[in-house]
Amino acid sequence: MNEVAEQKAAPATGSAELRPFTYKASDADLADLRRRIEATRWPDAETVKDSKQGVQLATIQKLAQHWATKHDWRKVEERINAVPNFITNIDGLDFHFMHIRSKHENAFPLLIAHGWPGSIIEQMKIIGPLTDPTAHGGTEADAFHLVIPSMPGYGFSARPTTTGWDPVRIAAAYNTLMPRLGYKKWGAAGGDWGAIVVEQMALKTPPGLVGIHTNMANVVPPDLDKKLFIGEPVPSDLTGDEKKAADQLHEFYRHIGYALLMGDRPQTLTGLTDSPVGLAAFMIDHDPVSYDMIARSINGTPEGLTPDDVLDNITLFWLTNTAISAGRLYWENKVPFFAVKGVTIPVAVSAFPDELFQAPKSWAEKAYPKLVHYNRLPKGGHFAAWEQPKYYSEEIRAGFKTLR
Known part of the structure; x- marks a missing residue:
């Protein structure tokens, strides 16, 4: 199986040049994918009536059937x-990125960072609302130029062949990318790993980065985070919102x-590169x-993500053979996921109810001394831009309104 069937970009030179890129998977790779799906050897069904044991057999079989017969990668x-x-x-390292400039002259440059198991697919729904706001309920003053990079080892970016590509180094690369594109002033936003990376960008305080937006705020008091991680009971002295988050x-x-x-x-997970299901x-x-939420969608209930949304992202991982290289980020990481990092530049927080935890405003105010926006959303979860692009786009507009 080819890693990338047809990938058009000039050879790497190690210089700061920007090389145009397009991608097309081969018919042979898509046929091989379908064959592997259809040849799946299935496990026994779970012995419970819910998802306590993980992905249910009937659900993954429905998704596989849709993948083999209805999903259209083209x-x-x-x-x-x-x-x-x-x-x-x-x-x-070769970094892939999308760069979509708004037609509006005063658009604000914004880098949006994805996480795992995400990719550039997560941000596709928000490109229109953010770059062309007048066509999506906004004004020219809401326009953004978007830069959407693929993390090292993910999608179309190169897979590192040496150690060291952790969130801190990725953040440094992203802080290099924005000035390279000619931007002297910009913002950054992210969720999942992207939230951790943009905080690391902020910690480096580059002169052009005026603020960040996060939908997975790193605001948990470090001592509490350690206690929760090892399974100690939730303390009784928390406020209502804090207790819910804990x-x-x-x-x-x-x-x-x-x-x-x-x-x-991570290297032990070799089966992920051999079995698409x-x-x-x-x-x-x-x-x-x-x-x-995803299972309900697969089983016919309309949700923020459709089966095709989910398969778009999984297929990108499959065709680029990046399951293992993407997973190594967890091996490389040395910073806590959710604890306070010490960011001092302006921060906007969007707290979605079905995030891994809905960040309380009290924690956000302590973690971010320059909190410029905080909002609790009525709907949405961990993949906010992908699940709820309207809410997410509105939050980005509000979060950077005073920083543009």
């Missing part, structure tokens, strides 16, 4: 190639087997709340 390719894509070399995080920490595996022995099951079980 439509995804068209959407990717419909916007400007580039490759540039930073710190010895309860959510306490529950999530009971279901992080995927992160522990990738953080300890195995890869799909592993990727949709990020956390119980997100999985239940």
